[in-house]
Amino acid sequence: MSANPVQDIFNYSPRQLTGLMQSWGETPFRAKQIMAAAWTPGTSLFSQVSMLPLALRKKLDDFFLISKPFMPKNLVTSTDGTSKALFELSDKLQIESVAIPFRNRLTFCLSSQVGCSLGCRFCATARMGFIRNLTTAELVGQLRGLIALVKRLPTSIVLMGMGEPLQNLDSVRSFVELIHHPQALNWSANKTTISTSGWLPGLEAITQNPLPAKLAFSLNAVTDGMRSQIMPVNRRYPLADILAALKKYAQAKQESITVEYVLLKGVNDRPEDARILARLLKSLPSKINLIPWNEVAGIPFHSPSAEIVQQFKTELLKQGALATLRLSRGAAIGAACGQLARQHHRRAA
Numbered sequence: 001m002s003a004n005p006v007q008d009i010f011n012y013s014p015r016q017l018t019g020l021m022q023s024w025g026e027t028p029f030r031a032k033q034i035m036a037a038a039w040t041p042g043t044s045l046f047s048q049v050s051m052l053p054l055a056l057r058k059k060l061d062d063f064f065l066i067s068k069p070f071m072p073k074n075l076v077t078s079t080d081g082t083s084k085a086l087f088e089l090s091d092k093l094q095i096e097s098v099a100i101p102f103r104n105r106l107t108f109c110l111s112s113q114v115g116c117s118l119g120c121r122f123c124a125t126a127r128m129g130f131i132r133n134l135t136t137a138e139l140v141g142q143l144r145g146l147i148a149l150v151k152r153l154p155t156s157i158v159l160m161g162m163g164e165p166l167q168n169l170d171s172v173r174s175f176v177e178l179i180h181h182p183q184a185l186n187w188s189a190n191k192t193t194i195s196t197s198g199w200l201p202g203l204e205a206i207t208q209n210p211l212p213a214k215l216a217f218s219l220n221a222v223t224d225g226m227r228s229q230i231m232p233v234n235r236r237y238p239l240a241d242i243l244a245a246l247k248k249y250a251q252a253k254q255e256s257i258t259v260e261y262v263l264l265k266g267v268n269d270r271p272e273d274a275r276i277l278a279r280l281l282k283s284l285p286s287k288i289n290l291i292p293w294n295e296v297a298g299i300p301f302h303s304p305s306a307e308i309v310q311q312f313k314t315e316l317l318k319q320g321a322l323a324t325l326r327l328s329r330g331a332a333i334g335a336a337c338g339q340l341a342r343q344h345h346r347r348a349a
């Protein structure tokens with residue numbers, strides 16, 4: 001049994017684990033066996049894994065712990081079936097993750113950071129400020145926690161919870177590489193989506209070195225003036241730069257991008273905005289996802305009426321853009337996009 005293992009096996013990407021096994025004089029095949037064992041529900045120690053040689057089992061237990069799926073400290077389920085889980089991390093910080101069933105689909109929305117540094121004016125998480133990045137194991141802990149909770153695998157995973165995933169690229173990369181590995185979840189690349197507010201260094205990094213995931217970009221405004229007002233990240237990386245980088249990304253990956261557009265009443269919801277939006281995206285392979293703003297207590301925005309939302313969508317379609325309307329699931333329990341933030345942080349803000 002272990003003296004004091006300090007490394008969580010889920011903090012190791014397949015590549016890192018293979019490298020470690022090689023440095024221990026083991027074959028790459030061992031890394032596969034170890035990963036398969038760690039992802040088998042119920043394995044808590046490598047000493048239980050009879051297919052591994054005894055000496056290696058001992059060494060593994062001395063080196064690694066196999067963290068358990070996160071257990072919700074609090075759980076709220078809305079009438080539409082959406083469940084929001086509050087998870088407590090080892091340092092007592094808290095994050096939220098959401099399971100969203102819809103017809104025969106099940107989406108897990110995971111957090112990538114505790115809080116967020118980017119300060120979007122309409123977002124609840126922004127008001128926590130940035131506390132810290134999540135580790136790969138904490139991303140895995142959320143995923144396994146939600147699987148244990150709803151007792152089935154999701155059909156898609158989105159990194160659209162708390163935080164900016166491209167500011168935590170190391171953990172996010174290891175996480176997506178891990179879940180796509182045949183010995184872990186054997187997940188397929190088109191079932192994971194990473195959402196970014198336009199963090200340019202991260203976008204350039206995943207253009208150079210692609211991730212097995214799709215990309216969503218939160219545009220939310222069609223002029224630099226308005227975007228800088230509601231998304232301060234735009235002052236650092238303005239629209240022209242970010243759109244050019246997205247084009248490069250789409251070209252390099254041969255893939256279309258989802259452009260998220262949160263509709264804020266009287267701010268970005270005029271037919272003229274829809275026309276500019278369609279024009280801005282003309283040369284970017286993309287589809288637009290309209291998201292009527294979800295209410296956050298104390299944030300002075302409003303959601304446009306259903307009529308205005310429809311008009312906006314119709315205008316986009318008229319201009320030849322592809323646009324869908326995202327149904328707001330879990331809004332009543334504060335589980336929808338942009339609503340995740342801990343109460344005590346909210347009070348402190």
Ligand code: SAH
Pocket residue numbers: 122123124159160161162163164165195196197217218220260261262291292293294295296337338339
């Ligand atoms: N930081 C990343 C991912 C997390 S935010 C990003 O910004 O893309 C996920 C999505 O929620 C983004 O598209 C963001 O614009 C949107 N969002 C934030 N607050 C919202 C709110 N109150 N209502 C609706 N969408 C919101």
Ligand code: SF4
Pocket residue numbers: 116117118119120123124125126161162163164197338
């Ligand atoms: Fe951060 Fe995204 Fe919220 Fe902006 S919308 S503050 S980038 S989590």
